[in-house]
Amino acid sequence: MSYQAPRGTQDILPKDIHQWHALEDLIRQFCYVYDYKEIRTPIFEHTNVFKRGNDASDMVNKEMYTFQLENSSTSLTLRPEMTAGVVRSFVEHKLYGEPDLPAKLYYVGPMCRHERPQKGRQRIFHQFGVEVIGAKNPLLDVETIALGWSFVSALGLKDMKVLINTLGDEESRNHYREALKQHFQKDIDSMCGDCRRRYEQNPLRILDCKVDHDLPIMKSAPRMKDYLNAESHTYFEQVLQGLDALGIPYEIDDRLVRGLDYYSHTVFEVVSVNKEMGAQATVFAGGRYDGLVEYFGGPQMSGIGWAMGLERLLIACEGEGIALGEKETLDAYVVNLSQETALYAFNITTMLRSAGYKTDCDYQNRSFKAQFKTVERKGAKVVLIIGETEMENQQVSVKRLRDQHQKVVAVDALIDTMDALFADNETKHHHE
Numbered sequence: 001m002s003y004q005a006p007r008g009t010q011d012i013l014p015k016d017i018h019q020w021h022a023l024e025d026l027i028r029q030f031c032y033v034y035d036y037k038e039i040r041t042p043i044f045e046h047t048n049v050f051k052r053g054n055d056a057s058d059m060v061n062k063e064m065y066t067f068q069l070e071n072s073s074t075s076l077t078l079r080p081e082m083t084a085g086v087v088r089s090f091v092e093h094k095l096y097g098e099p100d101l102p103a104k105l106y107y108v109g110p111m112c113r114h115e116r117p118q119k120g121r122q123r124i125f126h127q128f129g130v131e132v133i134g135a136k137n138p139l140l141d142v143e144t145i146a147l148g149w150s151f152v153s154a155l156g157l158k159d160m161k162v163l164i165n166t167l168g169d170e171e172s173r174n175h176y177r178e179a180l181k182q183h184f185q186k187d188i189d190s191m192c193g194d195c196r197r198r199y200e201q202n203p204l205r206i207l208d209c210k211v212d213h214d215l216p217i218m219k220s221a222p223r224m225k226d227y228l229n230a231e232s233h234t235y236f237e238q239v240l241q242g243l244d245a246l247g248i249p250y251e252i253d254d255r256l257v258r259g260l261d262y263y264s265h266t267v268f269e270v271v272s273v274n275k276e277m278g279a280q281a282t283v284f285a286g287g288r289y290d291g292l293v294e295y296f297g298g299p300q301m302s303g304i305g306w307a308m309g310l311e312r313l314l315i316a317c318e319g320e321g322i323a324l325g326e327k328e329t330l331d332a333y334v335v336n337l338s339q340e341t342a343l344y345a346f347n348i349t350t351m352l353r354s355a356g357y358k359t360d361c362d363y364q365n366r367s368f369k370a371q372f373k374t375v376e377r378k379g380a381k382v383v384l385i386i387g388e389t390e391m392e393n394q395q396v397s398v399k400r401l402r403d404q405h406q407k408v409v410a411v412d413a414l415i416d417t418m419d420a421l422f423a424d425n426e427t428k429h430h431h432e
Helices: 017-033 058-062 083-092 138-154 170-184 193-201 203-208 230-246 310-319 339-354 368-378 388-392 411-422
Strands: 044-046 066-068 075-078 103-112 124-133 160-166 250-252 263-272 282-289 303-309 332-336 359-361 382-386 395-400 405-410
Touching (some): 017 103, 017 124, 044 083, 083 124, 124 138, 124 310, 138 160, 138 230, 138 282, 170 193, 230 263, 282 310, 303 310, 332 339, 332 368, 339 359, 382 388, 382 411, 388 395, 405 411
Parallel strands (some): 160 250, 332 359, 332 382
Antiparallel strands (some): 044 075, 124 303, 160 263, 263 282, 395 405
């Protein structure tokens, strides 16, 4: 029997983790300067957190990992997205009562969706996302887009564009839904099963169909912009003015409806035009939502958010030749020359770690030559050599590899010696 990771999942190995650390560090830096606070919610929720009412989205209808607890009526679902869980938490902990709204939140973590695996689409994937809840202002829509745009720009990504649309307020959407139902009424029976289901649940979602998107009836469908009331039109114009003011380039895409049913007003996608991305070109996407806080038992409040797939972001960086983070190296490696001195060498290793130096040592009683191969592979800056003479005299032989500078020092003076060697910026790396 062979044991392998389940289909649609992947291991992130130590040789690749520096890229993830670089992304996560940058995420936290950006959220710090924008004053967004991190939130962590459970990896599974009660199913009705995600499956709300007459939801027409593929995520809810096809892609959720849902399980029933034994001898219980409780149904739980692995989170396929974070917005619903964040809003549930916002209401449960009465964050709507905080004096300084809106609540500006961000998250980083794994999501689970049962869909066909392909490049840039996994069944367990990781997202960085933001949610701003408790205020409705076009400039907040602009701020959230600007945070994401600035983040991908800071990574060095250039083959990007913003696609944006408005779904208007509820009144506008109701008029538009009726127009779509009339438009598709004669042809709906010949369209795909998903479209027939969406016709009853939410006809806006028909526009997102991947099967029938080339049909003439799709291309002649009414446009949302023709059904916007004055308030919705003004709101969208103010969002676009804000993007213009910040110099963020965008294209209005009046077919953009996004994949979830709770959106209203602004919806957007930031996509890569780099050919390495293949079909999964969306890097981050989201929109404004008006009914979610109320659904979970809170007051009527608006929110806006987006989510960014970290796996896709790494593919985009690779496609544009961007290297993230540096492969980790060692400050010091302790070479031990005999079994008799192993405990002494281990104590020296522990002493260096306690002083903040990234240090490792040999645990396999290997030869001097084999240990030095490890020193080279791990990129250690300083090597400490321990033999019986050093142990008897309570000393350590210290060698800086950059210039082969070497001396024997007393154990009591070791940390001061290391500090002096690492005071030089060319040697200093991890130790602060």
